[in-house]
Amino acid sequence: MLRGIIDSKKDATVVDIGTNTICAAVVRGQSSDPDDSPGMGCSLRVLGVSYQLAKGIKRHSLTDMDEFEEALIGTILAAGREAKKQIKSVFVALPSWALASHEVVTSVDIRNLPVDDVHIKSLANFDTAKHISDDEKVIQIFPVSYSVDRLQDVTDPTGMVGDKLSAEFHIVTAQASIIKNITYCLNQNNIDVAGFTSSTYASALSVALDSEILSGVTIIDIGGSTTSIACMYEGTLLYMGMIPVGSQNITNDIATVLRTTKASAERLKILYGVSGGPSLEEEPILVSRIDEYGDESMQTISKSTLDSIISSRLDEILDLAQRHILECGADKLLYQRIIITGGGSRLSGLSEFIKARKYFSEMNVRLGKPISTTGSHDFVKTATFASTAGSAICCLGDLPYKALIHTDKSLWQRIITWFRRGV
Numbered sequence: 001m002l003r004g005i006i007d008s009k010k011d012a013t014v015v016d017i018g019t020n021t022i023c024a025a026v027v028r029g030q031s032s033d034p035d036d037s038p039g040m041g042c043s044l045r046v047l048g049v050s051y052q053l054a055k056g057i058k059r060h061s062l063t064d065m066d067e068f069e070e071a072l073i074g075t076i077l078a079a080g081r082e083a084k085k086q087i088k089s090v091f092v093a094l095p096s097w098a099l100a101s102h103e104v105v106t107s108v109d110i111r112n113l114p115v116d117d118v119h120i121k122s123l124a125n126f127d128t129a130k131h132i133s134d135d136e137k138v139i140q141i142f143p144v145s146y147s148v149d150r151l152q153d154v155t156d157p158t159g160m161v162g163d164k165l166s167a168e169f170h171i172v173t174a175q176a177s178i179i180k181n182i183t184y185c186l187n188q189n190n191i192d193v194a195g196f197t198s199s200t201y202a203s204a205l206s207v208a209l210d211s212e213i214l215s216g217v218t219i220i221d222i223g224g225s226t227t228s229i230a231c232m233y234e235g236t237l238l239y240m241g242m243i244p245v246g247s248q249n250i251t252n253d254i255a256t257v258l259r260t261t262k263a264s265a266e267r268l269k270i271l272y273g274v275s276g277g278p279s280l281e282e283e284p285i286l287v288s289r290i291d292e293y294g295d296e297s298m299q300t301i302s303k304s305t306l307d308s309i310i311s312s313r314l315d316e317i318l319d320l321a322q323r324h325i326l327e328c329g330a331d332k333l334l335y336q337r338i339i340i341t342g343g344g345s346r347l348s349g350l351s352e353f354i355k356a357r358k359y360f361s362e363m364n365v366r367l368g369k370p371i372s373t374t375g376s377h378d379f380v381k382t383a384t385f386a387s388t389a390g391s392a393i394c395c396l397g398d399l400p401y402k403a404l405i406h407t408d409k410s411l412w413q414r415i416i417t418w419f420r421r422g423v
Helices: 063-083 117-124 176-189 201-205 209-216 247-258 261-274 303-328 352-356 383-396 412-419
Strands: 011-017 021-031 040-055 090-096 101-110 137-149 152-153 164-175 192-198 217-222 229-235 236-243 284-290 296-302 338-341 365-367 374-376
Touching: 011 063, 011 201, 011 383, 021 063, 021 383, 040 063, 040 383, 063 176, 090 176, 090 201, 090 383, 101 137, 101 236, 101 247, 101 303, 117 164, 117 176, 137 192, 137 236, 164 236, 164 365, 176 192, 192 383, 201 229, 201 236, 201 338, 201 383, 209 217, 209 229, 217 303, 229 261, 229 303, 229 352, 247 261, 247 303, 261 284, 261 303, 284 303, 303 352, 352 365, 365 383
Parallel strands: 011 090, 040 374, 090 192, 217 338, 338 365
Antiparallel strands: 011 021, 021 040, 101 164, 137 152, 137 164, 217 229, 229 236, 284 296
């Protein structure tokens, strides 16, 4: 199994930092029968969960550290209280707007010796300064393929003999300033950072089956203000991208066109969703309207009017996602499956809309939510929780490629933290 749990008695606290929402969860991994946990061989038990609107984040940037700290720490502590756990460290899923992808090719001389773990690890210890800028930091490294002399596309070179061992890596980097500020914020509250991962990669781990990750799958995660794309093949992440449009843009469109509040627009979006085709009945909908003087009155609109507003922005999101997949070449390799997840995927009628508009017509498309995740809240079984659940798998699971740990703490800072805890 790709995601077997190392220690089923171990707990982990994970936090998913989105543009619109911050979600934290205390999770315990549980070994289980593969028949009960399709495609994973493990399940997750959520002991405590909390989420709230992300404060201090605007236009894909941290804008107010006090507000951000209040939201981040408040969410983490609330999850800890529900789980009856003292939170000492967290594993962080970073939003797609803070991340970037790079392709790196490195090689080492093996001098006709059999390839072993030392050779393979030395390939990954390349000088990052040659490949990324000073304001970036590597958080994950994924081997794409190996070659030994002229033998190309080697999956596992262990035991092979040759003169030179080469590898192509896909590395994921984060803005160094984001890493520093999140780490500082947590450390100030006596919480260590266990590691970082990409929220898009995490979503893939939680919603895709092992068979899909091996044979090829593209994940489209529709978040609040961004839509993320991740392409996986043979168990590794090949590509990661982002579109700066999400489900919150649909809410904003409804509020703007109908001149109503965002709360009312969000309710309309969730309640009515989108139709796959023309409605047979013109269902009247009563909506509040705010005039130019700020006075509120009621207006009646048709279901088709609301549908046209939602479908217009949804067309843009899906069209951009489809073009993104074509441009990166994922359609040629990963045609087997597309999984759409994230909070925006919960829009009623989305599957019918995709079929009616013939998006991804040559691909097998389905909606995705966390596999084998249980807890006291139904929320942990929804697509909104996908990235948080995947972060727990990334932290606890016996994965081929773990996230690199960056604590950014000096020995003196660690000593201060220990004294604060009374250790």
